[in-house]
Amino acid sequence: MVRYQRWLQAGAFYFLVAITGSLLPGTYYVTLLNLIGLHIIIVLGLNLLMGYAGQISLGHAAFFGLGAYTSAILTTTYKVDPVLGLLAGLLLSGLVAVVVGIPALKLKGYYLAMATLGFGIIVAIAFQQMDWLTGGPSGFMGIPPFRLLGWSFKTPTTGFFFVWTVVGLILFLSLNIVDSRIGRALRAIHDSETAALAMGVDAQRLKLLIFVVSALYASLAGSLLAHTTNFIAPSSFGFMFSIKLVTMVVVGGMASIWGSLLGAAVLTILPELLAVFHDLEVVIFGLILMVVMIFLPRGLVRGLLDLWEFRQRKQQGR
Amino acid sequence: MAPPCPAFFWTEQQCAGGPGSPLISGIPLEKLAELLQYLFSGLTNGAIYALIGIGFSIIFNATAIINFAQGEFVMLGALVAIALHSLGLSLPLAFGLAVSAVTLIGLVFERLAIRSAREATAISLIIITVGGGVLIKGLAMLIWGKDAYTLPPFSGQEPLVFAGATILPQSLWIMALTILLVVGLEAFLHFTILGKAMRAASFNPVAARLVGIRVSQMVQFSFALSAALGAAAGVLIAPITLGVYDMGTMLGLKGFCAAVIGGLGSIFGVVLGGLLLGVAEALASGLISSGYRDAVAFLILLLVLFFRPQGLIGRRPSRSS
Numbered sequence A: 001m002v003r004y005q006r007w008l009q010a011g012a013f014y015f016l017v018a019i020t021g022s023l024l025p026g027t028y029y030v031t032l033l034n035l036i037g038l039h040i041i042i043v044l045g046l047n048l049l050m051g052y053a054g055q056i057s058l059g060h061a062a063f064f065g066l067g068a069y070t071s072a073i074l075t076t077t078y079k080v081d082p083v084l085g086l087l088a089g090l091l092l093s094g095l096v097a098v099v100v101g102i103p104a105l106k107l108k109g110y111y112l113a114m115a116t117l118g119f120g121i122i123v124a125i126a127f128q129q130m131d132w133l134t135g136g137p138s139g140f141m142g143i144p145p146f147r148l149l150g151w152s153f154k155t156p157t158t159g160f161f162f163v164w165t166v167v168g169l170i171l172f173l174s175l176n177i178v179d180s181r182i183g184r185a186l187r188a189i190h191d192s193e194t195a196a197l198a199m200g201v202d203a204q205r206l207k208l209l210i211f212v213v214s215a216l217y218a219s220l221a222g223s224l225l226a227h228t229t230n231f232i233a234p235s236s237f238g239f240m241f242s243i244k245l246v247t248m249v250v251v252g253g254m255a256s257i258w259g260s261l262l263g264a265a266v267l268t269i270l271p272e273l274l275a276v277f278h279d280l281e282v283v284i285f286g287l288i289l290m291v292v293m294i295f296l297p298r299g300l301v302r303g304l305l306d307l308w309e310f311r312q313r314k315q316q317g318r
Numbered sequence B: 001m002a003p004p005c006p007a008f009f010w011t012e013q014q015c016a017g018g019p020g021s022p023l024i025s026g027i028p029l030e031k032l033a034e035l036l037q038y039l040f041s042g043l044t045n046g047a048i049y050a051l052i053g054i055g056f057s058i059i060f061n062a063t064a065i066i067n068f069a070q071g072e073f074v075m076l077g078a079l080v081a082i083a084l085h086s087l088g089l090s091l092p093l094a095f096g097l098a099v100s101a102v103t104l105i106g107l108v109f110e111r112l113a114i115r116s117a118r119e120a121t122a123i124s125l126i127i128i129t130v131g132g133g134v135l136i137k138g139l140a141m142l143i144w145g146k147d148a149y150t151l152p153p154f155s156g157q158e159p160l161v162f163a164g165a166t167i168l169p170q171s172l173w174i175m176a177l178t179i180l181l182v183v184g185l186e187a188f189l190h191f192t193i194l195g196k197a198m199r200a201a202s203f204n205p206v207a208a209r210l211v212g213i214r215v216s217q218m219v220q221f222s223f224a225l226s227a228a229l230g231a232a233a234g235v236l237i238a239p240i241t242l243g244v245y246d247m248g249t250m251l252g253l254k255g256f257c258a259a260v261i262g263g264l265g266s267i268f269g270v271v272l273g274g275l276l277l278g279v280a281e282a283l284a285s286g287l288i289s290s291g292y293r294d295a296v297a298f299l300i301l302l303l304v305l306f307f308r309p310q311g312l313i314g315r316r317p318s319r320s321s
Helices: A002-023 A027-052 A060-077 A082-104 A109-129 A156-179 A181-191 A193-198 A203-229 A239-252 A257-277 A280-295 A300-317 B029-063 B070-086 B091-117 B122-144 B169-191 B193-203 B205-210 B215-241 B248-262 B267-287 B290-307
Strands: B160-162 B165-167
Touching: A002 A156, A027 A060, A027 A156, A027 A181, A027 A203, A027 A239, A027 A257, A060 A082, A060 A109, A060 A203, A060 A239, A082 A109, A082 A203, A082 B290, A109 A239, A109 B122, A109 B248, A109 B290, A156 A181, A156 A203, A156 A257, A181 A193, A181 A203, A193 A203, A239 A257, A239 A280, A239 A300, A239 B122, A257 A280, A257 A300, A280 A300, A280 B091, A280 B122, B029 B070, B029 B165, B029 B169, B029 B193, B029 B215, B029 B248, B029 B267, B070 B091, B070 B122, B070 B215, B070 B248, B091 B122, B091 B215, B122 B248, B165 B169, B169 B193, B169 B215, B169 B267, B193 B205, B193 B215, B205 B215, B215 B248, B248 B267, B248 B290, B267 B290
Parallel strands: none
Antiparallel strands: B160 B165
16 A cells, blocks of 8 residues: 555656656756755755654765765766766765764764764865865866766756656655664654663664765765756855755654655745845845744644644634 | 073064074974964964853853854954944943943843744754854844954054064953953852852752742843853954954854863863863964864864763763753
């Protein structure tokens, strides 16, 4: 039954992607949709970590950057095949995630947040300072488009189909992880780590596993970013972007896979909409972050549902 | 032959002699002077980090919240003082008014952002304070633009020469006022009724409420106090670094590192953490590479968190969050 439903969802998802892709109005919207897709990939991973395993990371932009820079440097400077570049990025991010994750995941709550924050900032500084390798603060230019089995995703529209095909794969992989034995064990850790341990769940190993999985998602998105925009700069991978990712997870709703899609989309589109206000943009963005968190702490979908139910009940009461 | 140097005070010219300069236990004097120079600039920055870090520590102890907007209080302190001074107010008056104004902003921030989100989780509170920081920074950019402003030093521009190294009078002001503020704060927390009530509320809010302490007022007071400390740090550092709308973010994060390194529970721990951090940064940027200066703070932060998460002299946190 569940499997049947999953195929139906997948069909609907790819049908929507195909329709959108063939109706796309202009380059601007394609680029924006591609960016949303990439953010969705990272947010799905981060939601597995935050929403299901209950571990916060304020440094996920670092893995996004590691993927992007590995792909960029290998394919541009060393003319390596993009597929190999992407795999190398995954390998590097995975290794870094293991090395950082083993000591960091022993910490809890705020202390884990601080450790991941520190890690993220160190990596961002390295991107800026290693200018012989990364091009420094001015960025890395001229990254070739992705090539796969003789296909080259040169135009934004072919890039769109490529990115969103990957988004679909990651989405259904995540849904399967959540419904699997691992997903149930993760929810157990989230509710009570002690109880999960008593039931024979190896909490430390599972937390590390999900940390690595979420790092791999971010790295994959980074590689795709490098190949679809052809230009990356260290400012895209700093502390503020890590915070933005966490915000996407929370706005979409913790432990809600479909909410992650919404959270990533809303927070990617919002700065574009606010751009008309010029200098006011930052002010309004900050204000919206605060207001959503204060009044809808369970995320946009759950929060609006709660409000609606509250009103229903109030009306019935009369 | 280089002239012999006086025991304590000598000028740069006298002792900056090349290969012939006298040796102290095998280290050339000019090298010693260089190290002393790093120590001075490190202690100056370290004192500022300590003041900001104490702000983090006060709020964390009262509410178990990490206030990511703390660095913006520092920026506001600097920019408001600069604005008031340029209107013709004297420096001490501008200092006092800027600190009071930012204290007020801290109170408003607590009332609007934190109190309304009492039930929120740690993650939501992180995002709320980050959002608040973004908001304050954005408003500052609207008001002051992206230009950097200067504030004259409290007394004199002329650097003092000490053992071959130079030190700005402003650095001495920073260190002296930091010591004064820290001692004053400790005295306040231990010897006044209000200070004792604040500590009681942070040790055990329920018990404090039972003996008649209004915990929510103490929380509000802790925000005011840490905003004031942040603003003071901003006014103190402004003559050295200039005041810009985006100066607060990095300073705030460094202060936060200082607080964690020293241990969030103890004020003297935070001071130690700040000074250590400042000196380590100065040494790293002088001896290794200035580009990685900012990374040093976070590297030390990671090492402390991994090997001694309660901080160098902190006790285990009484409240897990």
